[in-house]
Amino acid sequence: MIEVQHLVKRYGSKRALDDISFTVRDGEILGFLGPNGAGKSTTMNIITGYVSATSGTVTVDGHEILEEPLEAKRKLGYLPEMPPLYVDMTVEEYLSFAFDLKKVKLPKREHIEEVCGLVRIGDVRGRVIRHLSKGYRQRVGLAQALLGNPDVLILDEPTVGLDPKQIIEIRALIRELGERHTVILSSHILPEVQAVCDRVIVINKGRLVADGTPEELSHALSTDHKLTVRVEGPEAEILKALGRLKHIERAASLGEREPGCYDFNVEASSGYDIRRGVSGTIFEHGWALLGMRSSELSLEDIFLQLTEDSAEGDEA
């Protein structure tokens, strides 16, 4: 449905996007994961024709966005990071305007009604957008993107700034929409992308660092083999005992956290679950195990890891 090839965007000397290529298949929900400033919005703005790439091409259902912009844009519904709302209009007026603007050829009243029902804004249709809460504004923006039943929906951080209940609602809605539309959605929240998407693309600093299903991604990011344990006992001996365990690659002390208790980082060879081994050793020695958790990777760690992995992959 969408083909992105060798996208480069330069702002002055800064490369916002550096050779990004991917395809989105028909009916797929694609997640776009990356920290703030990674180039997610830039990519989406290029796909929708709002900004132009320095080089590279974007094709929507066979129509190149620069060569045949009208045909390509007709297939797209876009919800930018900040919903593009005319706050002086009522919801009804705004949607009617967007309907005309997109030259939708469906029965107007019925279609707007249908879309309003879908995103549940029927009760605020007569209200001026200026007076709506953030959650409602987001939904009005989504309604605008849905007008004309476009084949592709592009949603830039659709859940940012919403409360947890609204987030759950919007996620459910996106999954529902994914049954009839091809969806690209961006986020900087890993679990969100995992919950909603069929496929995930990770970008960092303008470069594509991973592309796969959420399962593949979470496998690559599996943290079972990296533990943090808190043990009561003599620091040096514990460290020695942990280091002697099978499949352990690295063990390091993080220092005393409570009186007489030390935290240790233990890392096993990839694919080995060492939790049993670690707790067994500690009990055998008569020390007390006060806590054990998988080391949580911050988003930065994830990108670091993915970047390292992809570098290794290139060499192989």
Added chain:
Amino acid sequence: MGAILRRELNAYFRGAVGYVYLALFYAFTGVIYFIIVYSGLSSSMYLFAYSFYVSMYLVPLLTMRLLSEDRKLRTDQLLLTSPLRLSELVCGKFLAAFLVFALGMGITVPEAAVISAFSNFDWPVYFTSLVGILLLGGASIAVCMLFSALTENQIIAAVLGFVTMLLLSMLDQFASVFSSEAVKNALLGLSFYTRFFNLTVGVIDFSDVFFFLSVTGVFLFLTARVLEKQRWS
């Protein structure tokens, strides 16, 4: 284009801008009208001679918001990602401003009708003048719209537009300063006032009409180019 035109026309009268513009325009031209009637003149020439300045100086009010606001509020993301040509966008916005301008100028119709009831009114002169001022208005709107596309600050757009209109309206005076005939003729050729004045004497000279239409066309084109360029920077 229709969608843009309707939305912009509504926007003028949803906020204060449309009313402020019309009020100022009616007030200024009303005073002039009063003076004309009071001094017993029946020619519409004076009416339009003053309208020339009022129109040019008030046009920035109409255009300052047109494109700058979309950029500031990011609503241009909706406009530019819709299946809409840039030319449709620019023309829709232009036409909205032009219609409000024409609505302002429309006040002269009843004014002229009242004068004609009491005196020997020269209707042909009135009509060519009206055509002239509408052409002038269109050209001024197109020029000022370019400034609205260049900045996301309405005030800057208005000030730049106003200064440009001020300079354009005084080209005649500048021309008289130069001794070189070539420079003088070049400036007079560009002068909105000279071109407009030709039309107020009751003769429609095609070159004057063409002048205003081409200024309008060129500046609308430039506006579209500015919008296009913003995508690449």
